[in-house]
Amino acid sequence: MRERGDRLYANDGSRLTSFGDGPAICLIGNKSTQGTPHNAAHGGDGEIQSKAADNGGVLSLGEGVDISVSHALAARPECSGEILTKTYDEFGRLDPDTPIRGTIKPIKPSDPASGKINIKPPGAD
Numbered sequence: 001m002r003e004r005g006d007r008l009y010a011n012d013g014s015r016l017t018s019f020g021d022g023p024a025i026c027l028i029g030n031k032s033t034q035g036t037p038h039n040a041a042h043g044g045d046g047e048i049q050s051k052a053a054d055n056g057g058v059l060s061l062g063e064g065v066d067i068s069v070s071h072a073l074a075a076r077p078e079c080s081g082e083i084l085t086k087t088y089d090e091f092g093r094l095d096p097d098t099p100i101r102g103t104i105k106p107i108k109p110s111d112p113a114s115g116k117i118n119i120k121p122p123g124a125d
Contacts, residue, residue, distance in 0.1 A: 025086050026079040027072060040075035044068055052102020058116040062096025 029036020044067040051067070052059045065087065072083045099116050 025072070026076055026082050037075040041068070041072040043074070044071035048102045049104070056116060057101055057103045057111070058099045059102045060096060061091065061094060061098040061100050064100055064102065065091050065096070 027038045027041045029038040031038050031042055033039055047067050048059065048064055051063060069083065069087055072087070073080050076083065
């Protein structure tokens with residue numbers, strides 16, 4: 001959900017987290033190293049991409065968080081308190097209907113899907 005290049009906004013105008021901004025949690029290891037909790041937690045990436053593909057590359061923040069949290073909890077169930085607390089501290093204040101991209105690469109302003117996400121704060125011209 002947080003990839004390099006994102007500068008997206010929630011429906012209330014708050015800036016969403018970007019690559020490197022998110023909460024540090026107990027999902028140790030490298031994302032690309034098979035068998036690490038961090039790698040296992042990314043097991044939902046394909047599900048997010050698939051759900052977004054059905055909607056032009058976009059899904060709701062709530063859908064993305066729910067998918068991500070379910071995989072993070074499966075990767076480290078003994079760490080569920082920390083995962084849930086830090087995730088919902090970070091995202092719980094935001095409108096779950098906020099559109100986010102579910103693609104690996106950022107959506108370019110020229111892409112038709114860019115009209116579905118908040119590249120600028122809502123109401124800004």
